[in-house]
Amino acid sequence: MTAMTYGRTPKANRYLSNSLETASPAALVVMLYDRLVLDLKRAEEALGAGDRGTAHTNLVHAQDIVRELLASLDVDKWEGGPGLSSLYTWLLQELVTANVTADAARVLFCRTETVEPLADAWRQAALEVLNTNPTPTTGR
Known part of the structure; x- marks a missing residue:
């Protein structure tokens, strides 16, 4: 059972699977960032409570998301690609270090100063794409 499916009913897992299969690329990035923020919040809470196991699980999942991002x-698609690649590499290193050292402050910094601003930027970009490419309506 993965972190994405843990504790979900089979019906909820089917809904999640269908949502992922039909989502646009922009929506998928937003979903990844939303889950990344959630993982970091859970890790912070767990570290604050002294629960290293739960923190580890959430930090590893967060690292998996960053690796997927x-x-x-494709760093050649736009001029900001190499910079974003470097940022993802730095973030991955920070999350590994936070996990090894149980550093809740480092997790908080990564979440509030890096991940949440990026999530907001991607969400805004996805909305702009949606607004410039509205879904065609039927002639009813």
Whole structure:
């Protein structure tokens, strides 16, 4: 059972699977960032409570998300690509260090100073794409 499916009913897992299969690329990035923020919040809370196991699980999942974002980034598609790649690499290193050292302050910094601003930027970009490419309506 993965962190994405843990504790979900089979019906909820089907809904999640269908949502992922039909989402646009922009929506998928927003979903990844939303889950990344959630993982970091959970890790912070767990570290604050002294629960290293839960913190570890959430930090590893957060690292997996960052790796996926990094792997799917085509740095040649836009001029900001190399910078974002470097940022993802730095973030990954910070999350590994936070996990090894149980550093809740480092997790908080990564979340509030890096991930949440990026999540907001991607959400805004996805909305702009949606607004410039509205779904066609039927002639009813």
